[in-house]
Amino acid sequence: MSRREDFIAGVTATTPVMLGVVPFGLVAGAAAVGAGLSLLQAVALSVVVFAGASQLAMIELFGQDATLLVVVGTALIINSRLVMYSASLAPHFTQEDRRWRGLMAYIMTDQAFALSVTRYAEGMESVTRKRWYYLGTAAPLWVVWQICTVAGAVVGASVPGWLPLRFAVPLTFLALLVPAIQTRAHATAALVGGSVATAGVGIPYNLGLLVGALLGVAAGTLVAGQTEGSSSGVNPEEVGE
Amino acid sequence: MTSPDAVVWLAVIVAGLGTYALRASFLFLFERFGDVPHGVETGLEMVPAAVLSALVVPAVVAPEGAIAVIGNGRIPAALAAAAVAWFTESILATIVAGLLAMIVIGAV
Numbered sequence: 001m002s003r004r005e006d007f008i009a010g011v012t013a014t015t016p017v018m019l020g021v022v023p024f025g026l027v028a029g030a031a032a033v034g035a036g037l038s039l040l041q042a043v044a045l046s047v048v049v050f051a052g053a054s055q056l057a058m059i060e061l062f063g064q065d066a067t068l069l070v071v072v073g074t075a076l077i078i079n080s081r082l083v084m085y086s087a088s089l090a091p092h093f094t095q096e097d098r099r100w101r102g103l104m105a106y107i108m109t110d111q112a113f114a115l116s117v118t119r120y121a122e123g124m125e126s127v128t129r130k131r132w133y134y135l136g137t138a139a140p141l142w143v144v145w146q147i148c149t150v151a152g153a154v155v156g157a158s159v160p161g162w163l164p165l166r167f168a169v170p171l172t173f174l175a176l177l178v179p180a181i182q183t184r185a186h187a188t189a190a191l192v193g194g195s196v197a198t199a200g201v202g203i204p205y206n207l208g209l210l211v212g213a214l215l216g217v218a219a220g221t222l223v224a225g226q227t228e229g230s231s232s233g234v235n236p237e238e239v240g241e
Numbered sequence: 242m243t244s245p246d247a248v249v250w251l252a253v254i255v256a257g258l259g260t261y262a263l264r265a266s267f268l269f270l271f272e273r274f275g276d277v278p279h280g281v282e283t284g285l286e287m288v289p290a291a292v293l294s295a296l297v298v299p300a301v302v303a304p305e306g307a308i309a310v311i312g313n314g315r316i317p318a319a320l321a322a323a324a325v326a327w328f329t330e331s332i333l334a335t336i337v338a339g340l341l342a343m344i345v346i347g348a349v
Contacts, residue, residue, distance in 0.1 A: 081285055106264065171339040186287065
């Protein structure tokens with residue numbers, strides 16, 4: 001197989017995933033403008049942060065005039081799962097050039113990680129082949145994400161009033177949440193995270209969100225520890241955005 | 242009500258750098274540290290469920306900043322959307338179902 005063939009195989013694998021990325025990107029663009037961000041800020045968010053769920057959370061918080069610490073803290077907690085992906089990919093790329101690794105890190109997504117690790121497990125020997133397959137899965141997602149957020153930001157400004165577009169943001173999170181609940185531990189994490197965050201809506205600086213998320217993770221981890229042995233935990237491919 | 246421009250720009254830059262560091266972490270440090278400790282891995286696996294729920298539930302149950310059940314159309318709309326998410330696992334179908342439900346409830 002040539003580099004080109006491996007790259008194309010990655011692109012092919014990622015194509016069905018686009019179906020979920022396109023509306024998500026449109027919502028992210030439209031929500032940014034809706035929350036009062038400029039087009040340039042909306043684009044910068046997509047290019048610099050490039051992580052959908054955290055972008056939407058940041059946009060919601062910007063719209064509520066949250067403080068810097070809360071916005072950044074929330075984004076980093078949401079994105080902490082990327083450490084898990086980085087660790088799963090790392091053993092395949094210990095021989096890889098650092099510049100390639102730097103690029104791979106920038107375009108890392110849930111989808112590219114899941115598709116690549118699954119493909120490597122089916123057998124793919126050389127680092128070069130693995131690199132091009134990964135780039136094939138990751139690069140199109142980056143391009144589509146940027147186009148969709150710009151389109152969403154432009155179109156979002158002229159959405160008719162009867163369309164409750166602001167509600168599309170929690171709906172997107174909901175669409176990611178449902179498949180992320182794989183085990184009782186996940187259900188516990190969701191239950192605790194959701195209720196604590198709701199009970200804490202009155203807490204200043206939107207800290208209820210952060211406290212809820214952290215307690216949810218703690219509760220889920222506790223339950224996962226108790227059920228360990230009887231179940232092997234979650235398949236990382238199926239963890240949501 | 243929107244955050245000042247300076248806060249937005251600073252947040253974009255700091256969250257961007259931090260997110261890059263999270264992505265790069267093990268790709269660069271694996272040789273030195275090896276695998277993620279098991280306990281940490283379990284914790285990370287819980288992050289999506291906990292965080293997404295902490296984002297969704299208050300946005301549905303307390304959209305104006307206080308818990309509201311009566312007359313809150315977001316609750317039935319979100320339940321309908323959750324059912325669609327469960328059966329289709331499609332982001333597009335979930336958004337469309339939730340928005341449609343919201344429009345219908347608003348019209349009733």
